[in-house]
Amino acid sequence: MRNKIIYFIRSKLLPDSLFLINGKRESKSLYLTFDDGPVQGVTEELLELLAQHKVKATFFIIGSRISKSSDLLKKIHQQKHTIANHSYSHPNFTKLSSETMLEQIITTNELIRATTQQCCRLFRAPQGRWSIRLLFKLFRLKMTAVHWSRDSMDFLKEQPEKIVKRFIDEPVKNGDIILFHDDNSRCIEALKTLIPHWHSQGFSLNALENK
Numbered sequence: 001m002r003n004k005i006i007y008f009i010r011s012k013l014l015p016d017s018l019f020l021i022n023g024k025r026e027s028k029s030l031y032l033t034f035d036d037g038p039v040q041g042v043t044e045e046l047l048e049l050l051a052q053h054k055v056k057a058t059f060f061i062i063g064s065r066i067s068k069s070s071d072l073l074k075k076i077h078q079q080k081h082t083i084a085n086h087s088y089s090h091p092n093f094t095k096l097s098s099e100t101m102l103e104q105i106i107t108t109n110e111l112i113r114a115t116t117q118q119c120c121r122l123f124r125a126p127q128g129r130w131s132i133r134l135l136f137k138l139f140r141l142k143m144t145a146v147h148w149s150r151d152s153m154d155f156l157k158e159q160p161e162k163i164v165k166r167f168i169d170e171p172v173k174n175g176d177i178i179l180f181h182d183d184n185s186r187c188i189e190a191l192k193t194l195i196p197h198w199h200s201q202g203f204s205l206n207a208l209e210n211k
Protein backbone atom coordinates (compact mmCIF):
# COMPACT_ATOMS: atom_id res chain seq x y z
CA MET A 1 0.00 0.00 0.00
CA ARG A 2 2.79 2.40 0.96
CA ASN A 3 4.47 1.74 -2.38
CA LYS A 4 1.24 2.35 -4.23
CA ILE A 5 0.89 5.76 -2.59
CA ILE A 6 4.51 6.67 -3.39
CA TYR A 7 4.10 5.64 -7.03
CA PHE A 8 0.84 7.55 -7.29
CA ILE A 9 2.41 10.73 -5.90
CA ARG A 10 5.44 10.40 -8.18
CA SER A 11 3.32 9.75 -11.23
CA LYS A 12 1.23 12.86 -10.53
CA LEU A 13 4.06 15.20 -9.50
CA LEU A 14 6.87 14.23 -11.84
CA PRO A 15 6.70 14.63 -15.62
CA ASP A 16 6.53 11.49 -17.79
CA SER A 17 9.96 12.35 -19.20
CA LEU A 18 11.38 11.71 -15.72
CA PHE A 19 9.17 8.98 -14.27
CA LEU A 20 6.78 6.98 -16.44
CA ILE A 21 4.16 4.63 -15.02
CA ASN A 22 1.68 4.41 -17.86
CA GLY A 23 1.27 5.64 -21.42
CA LYS A 24 -1.44 8.03 -22.60
CA ARG A 25 -4.84 6.98 -21.28
CA GLU A 26 -6.57 8.46 -24.37
CA SER A 27 -5.06 6.00 -26.84
CA LYS A 28 -5.95 2.32 -27.02
CA SER A 29 -2.33 1.20 -26.68
CA LEU A 30 -0.71 -1.28 -24.34
CA TYR A 31 3.01 -1.57 -23.65
CA LEU A 32 4.40 -5.03 -22.96
CA THR A 33 7.69 -4.90 -21.07
CA PHE A 34 10.01 -7.84 -20.42
CA ASP A 35 12.57 -7.71 -17.60
CA ASP A 36 15.66 -9.77 -16.75
CA GLY A 37 16.62 -11.14 -20.18
CA PRO A 38 17.86 -11.76 -22.71
CA VAL A 39 17.91 -15.48 -21.96
CA GLN A 40 18.86 -18.16 -24.50
CA GLY A 41 16.01 -20.54 -25.20
CA VAL A 42 13.33 -18.15 -23.93
CA THR A 43 13.79 -14.77 -25.58
CA GLU A 44 13.99 -16.31 -29.12
CA GLU A 45 10.63 -18.01 -28.66
CA LEU A 46 9.12 -14.82 -27.30
CA LEU A 47 10.45 -12.86 -30.31
CA GLU A 48 8.82 -15.40 -32.64
CA LEU A 49 5.47 -15.02 -30.87
CA LEU A 50 5.66 -11.21 -31.01
CA ALA A 51 6.58 -11.31 -34.73
CA GLN A 52 3.73 -13.70 -35.47
CA HIS A 53 1.26 -11.18 -34.00
CA LYS A 54 3.12 -8.09 -35.33
CA VAL A 55 3.56 -6.81 -31.78
CA LYS A 56 6.37 -4.50 -30.62
CA ALA A 57 7.58 -4.56 -27.00
CA THR A 58 10.23 -3.16 -24.67
CA PHE A 59 13.01 -5.33 -23.23
CA PHE A 60 14.62 -4.19 -19.96
CA ILE A 61 17.81 -6.18 -20.19
CA ILE A 62 20.45 -7.04 -17.59
CA GLY A 63 23.85 -5.83 -18.78
CA SER A 64 25.84 -8.81 -17.48
CA ARG A 65 23.80 -11.12 -19.73
CA ILE A 66 24.92 -9.34 -22.91
CA SER A 67 28.31 -11.04 -23.32
CA LYS A 68 26.62 -14.47 -23.62
CA SER A 69 23.62 -13.22 -25.59
CA SER A 70 24.84 -10.45 -27.87
CA ASP A 71 23.27 -12.15 -30.93
CA LEU A 72 19.96 -12.21 -29.13
CA LEU A 73 20.25 -8.53 -28.25
CA LYS A 74 20.98 -7.71 -31.90
CA LYS A 75 17.93 -9.72 -32.91
CA ILE A 76 15.70 -7.76 -30.50
CA HIS A 77 17.07 -4.56 -32.01
CA GLN A 78 16.70 -5.73 -35.63
CA GLN A 79 13.08 -6.65 -34.98
CA LYS A 80 12.48 -3.03 -33.92
CA HIS A 81 11.63 -3.63 -30.29
CA THR A 82 12.91 -1.11 -27.75
CA ILE A 83 15.96 -2.09 -25.72
CA ALA A 84 16.09 -0.57 -22.25
CA ASN A 85 18.41 -0.71 -19.23
CA HIS A 86 17.64 -2.87 -16.16
CA SER A 87 21.10 -2.43 -14.52
CA TYR A 88 24.26 -4.50 -14.95
CA SER A 89 23.78 -7.14 -12.25
CA HIS A 90 20.27 -6.57 -10.82
CA PRO A 91 21.24 -5.29 -7.33
CA ASN A 92 18.97 -3.48 -4.87
CA PHE A 93 19.58 0.14 -5.88
CA THR A 94 18.40 1.55 -2.53
CA LYS A 95 21.52 -0.04 -0.96
CA LEU A 96 24.09 1.20 -3.50
CA SER A 97 26.52 4.10 -3.28
CA SER A 98 26.04 6.85 -5.86
CA GLU A 99 29.17 5.69 -7.71
CA THR A 100 28.01 2.10 -7.96
CA MET A 101 24.56 3.21 -9.14
CA LEU A 102 26.13 5.21 -11.96
CA GLU A 103 28.47 2.35 -12.85
CA GLN A 104 25.54 -0.10 -13.07
CA ILE A 105 23.62 2.21 -15.41
CA ILE A 106 26.45 3.52 -17.57
CA THR A 107 28.19 0.16 -18.12
CA THR A 108 24.93 -1.32 -19.37
CA ASN A 109 24.23 1.67 -21.63
CA GLU A 110 27.71 1.28 -23.13
CA LEU A 111 27.25 -2.46 -23.72
CA ILE A 112 23.88 -1.81 -25.41
CA ARG A 113 25.45 0.87 -27.56
CA ALA A 114 28.42 -1.32 -28.52
CA THR A 115 26.10 -4.17 -29.53
CA THR A 116 23.27 -2.28 -31.26
CA GLN A 117 24.82 1.14 -32.04
CA GLN A 118 21.84 2.68 -30.26
CA CYS A 119 21.64 5.01 -27.23
CA CYS A 120 19.49 3.81 -24.37
CA ARG A 121 17.22 6.35 -22.69
CA LEU A 122 14.98 4.15 -20.51
CA PHE A 123 15.82 2.59 -17.15
CA ARG A 124 13.88 0.36 -14.77
CA ALA A 125 15.24 -0.28 -11.27
CA PRO A 126 15.48 -3.96 -10.28
CA GLN A 127 12.25 -4.91 -8.46
CA GLY A 128 11.02 -1.34 -9.01
CA ARG A 129 13.02 -0.08 -6.02
CA TRP A 130 13.23 3.64 -6.73
CA SER A 131 14.75 6.40 -4.65
CA ILE A 132 14.97 10.16 -5.11
CA ARG A 133 18.76 9.75 -5.40
CA LEU A 134 18.33 7.32 -8.30
CA LEU A 135 15.74 9.54 -10.04
CA PHE A 136 18.15 12.46 -9.76
CA LYS A 137 20.96 10.40 -11.35
CA LEU A 138 18.66 9.43 -14.22
CA PHE A 139 17.65 13.07 -14.69
CA ARG A 140 21.34 14.03 -14.97
CA LEU A 141 21.86 11.25 -17.52
CA LYS A 142 18.77 12.48 -19.47
CA MET A 143 17.13 9.09 -18.95
CA THR A 144 13.54 8.21 -18.05
CA ALA A 145 12.64 5.97 -15.09
CA VAL A 146 10.00 3.47 -16.24
CA HIS A 147 7.79 1.65 -13.74
CA TRP A 148 4.61 -0.24 -14.66
CA SER A 149 0.87 0.10 -14.15
CA ARG A 150 0.09 -3.64 -14.37
CA ASP A 151 2.09 -6.55 -13.02
CA SER A 152 1.53 -10.00 -14.57
CA MET A 153 2.95 -11.47 -11.31
CA ASP A 154 4.70 -14.07 -13.47
CA PHE A 155 7.47 -14.14 -10.84
CA LEU A 156 5.13 -16.20 -8.63
CA LYS A 157 5.91 -19.20 -10.86
CA GLU A 158 2.23 -20.15 -11.18
CA GLN A 159 0.65 -21.91 -14.14
CA PRO A 160 0.27 -19.62 -17.20
CA GLU A 161 -3.54 -20.02 -16.95
CA LYS A 162 -3.43 -18.10 -13.66
CA ILE A 163 -1.62 -15.21 -15.33
CA VAL A 164 -4.29 -15.17 -18.06
CA LYS A 165 -7.09 -15.29 -15.48
CA ARG A 166 -5.62 -12.31 -13.63
CA PHE A 167 -5.95 -10.17 -16.79
CA ILE A 168 -9.46 -11.47 -17.54
CA ASP A 169 -10.66 -10.80 -13.97
CA GLU A 170 -9.16 -7.32 -13.94
CA PRO A 171 -9.00 -6.06 -17.53
CA VAL A 172 -6.20 -3.81 -18.76
CA LYS A 173 -6.77 -0.09 -19.35
CA ASN A 174 -5.65 2.21 -22.18
CA GLY A 175 -1.96 3.06 -21.85
CA ASP A 176 -1.09 0.31 -19.36
CA ILE A 177 2.59 -0.59 -19.11
CA ILE A 178 2.57 -4.31 -18.31
CA LEU A 179 5.38 -6.11 -16.49
CA PHE A 180 6.52 -9.59 -17.60
CA HIS A 181 9.83 -11.45 -17.28
CA ASP A 182 11.53 -13.25 -20.17
CA ASP A 183 13.85 -15.28 -17.94
CA ASN A 184 11.37 -18.19 -18.13
CA SER A 185 8.71 -19.33 -20.60
CA ARG A 186 5.57 -18.88 -18.45
CA CYS A 187 4.94 -15.45 -19.92
CA ILE A 188 5.11 -16.88 -23.45
CA GLU A 189 2.41 -19.45 -22.73
CA ALA A 190 0.17 -16.79 -21.15
CA LEU A 191 0.75 -14.33 -24.01
CA LYS A 192 -0.31 -16.92 -26.60
CA THR A 193 -3.81 -16.35 -25.17
CA LEU A 194 -3.54 -12.76 -24.02
CA ILE A 195 -2.22 -11.13 -27.23
CA PRO A 196 -5.16 -12.33 -29.41
CA HIS A 197 -7.53 -11.45 -26.54
CA TRP A 198 -6.23 -7.85 -26.35
CA HIS A 199 -6.20 -7.52 -30.15
CA SER A 200 -9.84 -8.62 -30.28
CA GLN A 201 -10.63 -5.78 -27.84
CA GLY A 202 -9.04 -3.26 -30.23
CA PHE A 203 -5.78 -2.65 -28.33
CA SER A 204 -2.55 -2.12 -30.22
CA LEU A 205 0.61 -3.39 -28.53
CA ASN A 206 3.52 -1.01 -28.93
CA ALA A 207 7.10 -0.48 -27.80
CA LEU A 208 7.90 2.45 -25.52
CA GLU A 209 9.71 5.25 -27.29
CA ASN A 210 13.42 5.29 -26.55
CA LYS A 211 13.86 9.05 -26.21
Ligand SMILES: [Zn+2]
Pocket residue numbers: 035036086090126127
Ligand atom coordinates in the same frame (compact mmCIF):
# COMPACT_ATOMS: atom_id res chain seq x y z
ZN1 LIG B 1 14.28 -7.51 -12.72
